[in-house]
Amino acid sequence: MSGAVNTIERFILENQPDYARGEFTNLLYDIALAAKLIAIKTNRAGLVNILGEVGEDNIQGEKQQKLDVYADDIIFRMCDHTGRLCAMASEEREGLIEIPDRFRKGSYVLVYDPLDGSSNIDVNVSIGTIFGIFRAVDWDLRGRLEDVLQPGRNMVGAGYVLYGASTMLVYSTGMGVHGFTLNPELGEFLLSHPNMSLPEPPAYYSVNTSYYRRWSPGVQKYLRWLQGQEGDDPQLSSRYIGSLVADFHRNLLRGGVFCYPSEMNKPNGKLRLLYEAAPLAYLVEQAGGYATDGHGSVLDIVPTSIHQLTPLFIGNRSLVERVESYVAEEEK
Numbered sequence: 001m002s003g004a005v006n007t008i009e010r011f012i013l014e015n016q017p018d019y020a021r022g023e024f025t026n027l028l029y030d031i032a033l034a035a036k037l038i039a040i041k042t043n044r045a046g047l048v049n050i051l052g053e054v055g056e057d058n059i060q061g062e063k064q065q066k067l068d069v070y071a072d073d074i075i076f077r078m079c080d081h082t083g084r085l086c087a088m089a090s091e092e093r094e095g096l097i098e099i100p101d102r103f104r105k106g107s108y109v110l111v112y113d114p115l116d117g118s119s120n121i122d123v124n125v126s127i128g129t130i131f132g133i134f135r136a137v138d139w140d141l142r143g144r145l146e147d148v149l150q151p152g153r154n155m156v157g158a159g160y161v162l163y164g165a166s167t168m169l170v171y172s173t174g175m176g177v178h179g180f181t182l183n184p185e186l187g188e189f190l191l192s193h194p195n196m197s198l199p200e201p202p203a204y205y206s207v208n209t210s211y212y213r214r215w216s217p218g219v220q221k222y223l224r225w226l227q228g229q230e231g232d233d234p235q236l237s238s239r240y241i242g243s244l245v246a247d248f249h250r251n252l253l254r255g256g257v258f259c260y261p262s263e264m265n266k267p268n269g270k271l272r273l274l275y276e277a278a279p280l281a282y283l284v285e286q287a288g289g290y291a292t293d294g295h296g297s298v299l300d301i302v303p304t305s306i307h308q309l310t311p312l313f314i315g316n317r318s319l320v321e322r323v324e325s326y327v328a329e330e331e332k
C-alpha cells in the first residue's frame, strides 16, 4: 500500500493549533465515535423486523428505542462525563441539557440534531446528524441558557454525519471543510474529501415545490428564476431528497442551493436555527458559499429559544444572494 492512511484522529491532531490543550480535539473524537455507533444502528434499520428486535420488548426484555432517541442518547452519553462540555442542546430534548453535577464541566457547548430526516428511515433513504460547537460564554460557570443561545457566527466548529450508501463525517473548525468516509472493515473514518468547496457553475436547486402556492411572491419569483423562467437562466436541474443533510451534501459536492422558505401558515419555515441551519451555514461559508433567511446571513441571527425555526436558503453564493434581492424587491 502506498501513501499514508489519513484517519480522522490523525487529521484532527495534525491540524490542531500549537496552543491547543486537546479539549476541543477530543470533543471531535467523541462525536466521531458516537457517529460510528449510530451508523452501526442505522445500517441495521431494515433488518430489525427480520431479526425480531422491534416491538414492545426485545429479546433481553428491554424496550426498543426509536432510532432518533437512540442517537440522541448515544451523543449525550458520549459527551456528558468528559469534562469538555458545559452544556448541550438537542432536537430531541426540550430544554438546556446540563452536565450532571457529579461530572467536571468544560468550556465548550454542543448543539445537535441527532438524526435528521427521521421520516426517511423506514424507506431506506439517507439521514444525518448535524452538530455545532460554541465556547461557553463564561468559562467559570456551569452551563446556562445563554451558552447555547449564541449566533452561528460564534461557532468554533460544526459538521454533519451522513448515513447514506456509505457513512461520511464532514466538519470544519474554521480552516476549510473536510470530509471523511467510514471504512467499515477498519471501523475508521478516512480522509476522502479534503478542502471541499462549492463548485461553479452550480448544478442543482433543491426545494419542495409542492408548497409553491404558500410562498411569498418574492420567493415564487426566485423559484421561477432558478427554473430559468425569469431570464438570466442559471441552468440548474432539480433534486430534492427531503433529508436536509443529504440534500446539503449533494449540493456541496455538485454546487447548488437548498431552500426551505417561510410559508403563509409557517412564517419561519420548518427548519431549526440552532442545530440545523446555523451549523450548515457555518460549513457553507467555509466552503465558499452563503446561507440566508431571505433577509441576511443565518449566522448573524441571535436565537431567543433553543428550538427556534428559520427560513433557509443555502448553497453557492451567486444563487443564494439572488433570493435576498427578490425578497427586498417585494418588501419595498
Ligand code: AFP
Binding pocket: 116, 117, 118, 119, 120, 208, 242, 243, 244, 245, 247, 270, 271
Ligand atoms: P423529518 O425528520 O420529519 O423527516 O424532517 C426532515 C426535515 O426536517 C429536513 O431534513 C428536510 O429538509 C425537511 O424536513 C423536509 O421537509 P418537507 O417534507 O416539508 O419537504
